[in-house]
Amino acid sequence: MKNLLTITLLFSFFLANAQVQESDSLESKPAIPIDKSLYKKNKFKFSWGVRGGLSKTRVNTTSGDVIQITQSGTPLISNGSVVRDELVSNSAFGNGYQGAIFGRFISGSFYLQPEVIYGSKGGKFDFLDKNGNLLNRVDAKFTAIDVPVLLGIRFRDARIFAGPVVSYALNKNSAFETSLAPYTNENLSKDFLEKPIINGIVGLGFEFKYFFFDFRYEAGIQNYAQTTLGPSNNPKIFNFTTDQFILSIGLIK
Template sequence: MKTSKYLFLALILAIVTTSGHAQNRNFKFGIKAGANLSRLKGGDVVSSSDPNVKIGNTNASLTGFVGGVFVRLGSSIYLQPELLLSQKGGTVNIFRSSTSSMNNSSVDLRFTNFDVPVMVGLRFGDFFRINAGPIASLRLSENGGLRQALNEVGANSVKDNYNSAALGYQAGVGVDIGNLSVDLRYEGNTSNIINADTDDANFNSQLKRKGSLWQATVGFAIF
């Protein structure tokens, strides 16, 4: 946890320092906005007292907003740090079955993050780009969906441990048309973004989840 926070602060410092020494001919500053299509993934949590009750994954994705600013340093090879407000999340599956009936429902888990990706890119010609790099995410807020999900399957109380800072990576392609930039990226986490314990004896394992998403954005270079 502490390592994630230190790296997050180091990435912000690198953005500020590098921007201050940029050459104008190889420097762009702009704004960008778009959408995330995100999912959560991880192992099932099964009730020790009733194996027919479990919390698992779904194939559903959540759509959220992403937007912020970017700096691009360089031309054919470039560095692009960004500061973004990003809505992410996913769904968990609540599965309860018996000999006579089945009940299957899902609960949305939504997060608002402050993201700092630092992309290294290659430009091919005047338009096409590829890029990849690390991303640090600082959790700003989350909904109460996880507590609701565990309560639905009989947990009396929940100890939340949402990781406030998580590490990951992004990779994708982009196209530049004048001052406009269009990007499509994939993002994955290298650390869990959810580690949730229940104090109820019926559930003797943690609910752990990593996140992944597809992100599409449109940017405009102000100068």
């Protein structure tokens, strides 16, 4: 009995001493820091980039009769009748270009991308005489600064996006003034293509690390022109919108 008690006391002593040594060993090891950012599912990220591209553009005008006028704003009379021509929208696409800088605010699969674009737009429209013969085919080109704000969704290497674009028309070519002069007495150098308008953009893009390309369509929504055609007592608003297909490449950081 005495020997059994001695063995039990010795076993308890060694067990307690082992637990103390194990506790000291654990306390002596430095704690491993945890990067809590790894557990944030929707980390916010900002990127920026540049892009450039070529476009196919066209203009849309309201087809219909337009009356030539005199300097006093009255209808022009020839051979006893009012001179009426026909304005026709030409569906042919012209060539344009774009250069842009942008920022991208990313959260998970979604992003918001404001841009500043400088580029050219335009197309053609026609004036026909009363017999349907072509009087003048107007090459209607102008430059503009566009500011779109695009909302996009990313999935793997692809993305889709859409949003409004505010367009500030700048310089137009002289064809506008010479073609519209017989039909209006307004000052075309001041009262034409000055008002900012809103269009819409949809597109699809693909990214490969820092390089990307995208294809977008800009639909004309509002009228660029601020002028009227015809006699002063019965003027007709000159409707002028643009559509564009743009293919661009760029770099993003």
